[in-house]
Amino acid sequence: MLIGVFSTIPALGGSFGIISINSEPHLLSFFGWSMQRPTDWLLPIVILVAVTYSICWRLGESPFGRILKGVREDPVATQSLGKNTFRTQILVFAISSGLAAVAGVFNSGWLGVSTPNVFGFTFSLTIFALVIFGGMANFSGSMLGALVLTSLDPFLRRVVKFDQSKAFLVQVIIYGLLLIFLTRVRPQGLIPEGSTIASILRRKKSEGRTEMGKASETAPTFAVREAVAEVSQVDRHARWEKAEIVLEARGISKSFGGIIAAENLDFVLKRGTITALVGPNGAGKTTVFNLLTGAIAPDTGTVTLLGRDVTGRTLDSSARSGLVRSFQDVRLFQRLSCLDNVLLGVQDQPGEKIRSLFANPRLVTVKEKETHEQAMKWLSFVGMQDFADVPTASLSYGQTKLVSLARVLATEAEVLLLDEPASGIDVKWVDNMLELVLAISAEGRTVCIVEHNLRVVRDLADHSYFMELGRITAEGTVDELTSSPRLAQAYFGTV
Secondary structure, three states: OHHHHHOOOHHHOHHHOEOOHHHOHHHHEEOOEEOOOHHHHHHHHHHHHHHHHHHHHHHHOOHHHHHHHHHHHOHHHHHHOOOOHHHHHHHHHHHHHHHHHHHHHHHHHHHOOEOHHHHOHHHHHHHHHHHHHHOOOOHHHHHHHHHHHHOHHHHHHHHOOOOHHHHHHHHHHHHHHHHHHHHHHOOOOOOOOOOOHHHHHHHHHHHHHHHHHHHHOOOOOOOOHHHOOOOOHHHHHHHHHHOOEEEEEEEEEEEEOOEEEEEEEEEEEEOOOEEEEEOOOOOOHHHHHHHHHOOOOOOEEEEEEOOEEOOOOOHHHHHHHOEEEOOOOOOOOOOOEHHHHHHOOOOOOHHHOHHHHHHOHHHHHHHHHHHHHHHHHHHHHOOOHHHOOOEHHHOOHHHHHHHHHHHHHOOOOOEEEEEOOOOOOOHHHHHHHHHHHHHHHHOOOEEEEEOOOHHHHHHHOOEEEEEEOOEEEEEEOHHHHHOOHHHHHHHHOOO
């Protein structure tokens, strides 16, 4: 489509493009450097490659690059951590377009012509092949892929002695076969993402600990165990009654066509307490989290956080305001390490801004060290510090739940919405998860959980809301709710 559009612009030569660029010497002169012979291009191209590599490396190996990797894996999860994914995608598109434009100028000058057909399917296939061949999201791999595959054409013409048309045909066939082979046999390319000698050594050491952890099938123990005292439900509810309101929802409603997902919901979350949303499947509990955080905009009603109206804010804006959620299905970034997952949760990183990356690198370096220390603190809090360099795809399900909790905690949000934190994990992990959530509340954080396990709710919740068909029909302690025959029937399907 773009080729068709540019073909209609007379200033660009129409469908024929710009022919005989060599007849206009000013197009081949950069800062007094005239490039009329092939050898004249060597120094400018080396400089261009070095500058481009430096820019890409600086962006990719920075907090900004972590956001890009998060967007690649799961844009919603990235946004839920307070990252403006839309702005990030626009920025990286603009930067890549600028680099491509500069490369296009050099390419047109080298060929002597600039026609729409130069950048057709074959050219796109070449770019795609060299990235897949070398390794995606790996700068050394991309350089290797470019070096090997761009050498194929001169090799076929000058060594094998193929004519230009035959060399072109063989080249396209080789590219196609390489793509098929690599996507099936080695999709990570020759050099996988994040492969440096130091990272490989750290990962091997951590993976050894991962295997030992899986083999022992022992859940980690935490230093907070003795710090959490058992308090009766009555005492906890009395504490909830006196606590300060942090978040208040009034008249929240949402419908999808004729289906009412939430109807006139009124509830509050209080500082330093744990509130539970309980009810049967399909009651609308997770929808409430979506409405509070801005993943879904409510049709009516208001949400206030610390006295500020946050109704209808975007997911990232809500997170930056201090309202963060976890997900029932965890949604970790599988190709990133545990440490990188938690690093993405840390707020206000200078390295996430392109201006700071290049204008104030010293500040970025200092803050990055502090950010690593903060992320390691939360990994240690959940007992996963020994797995910092392990990709989360290598973890057991219980371990992913712990890393997910550490990632949410790293945001330092005032209100944490935890969607079924104990679901799907082995019994031996549940007690540890309970201790962690209680310790979070003891630090003064406001916690709201969605949970089906009534034992978990009974041990954690200071106050509970019972939901049915998008409505809150009762509230109180979990024992008060389950003692009602009608609510028990609604929850369990029997009296």
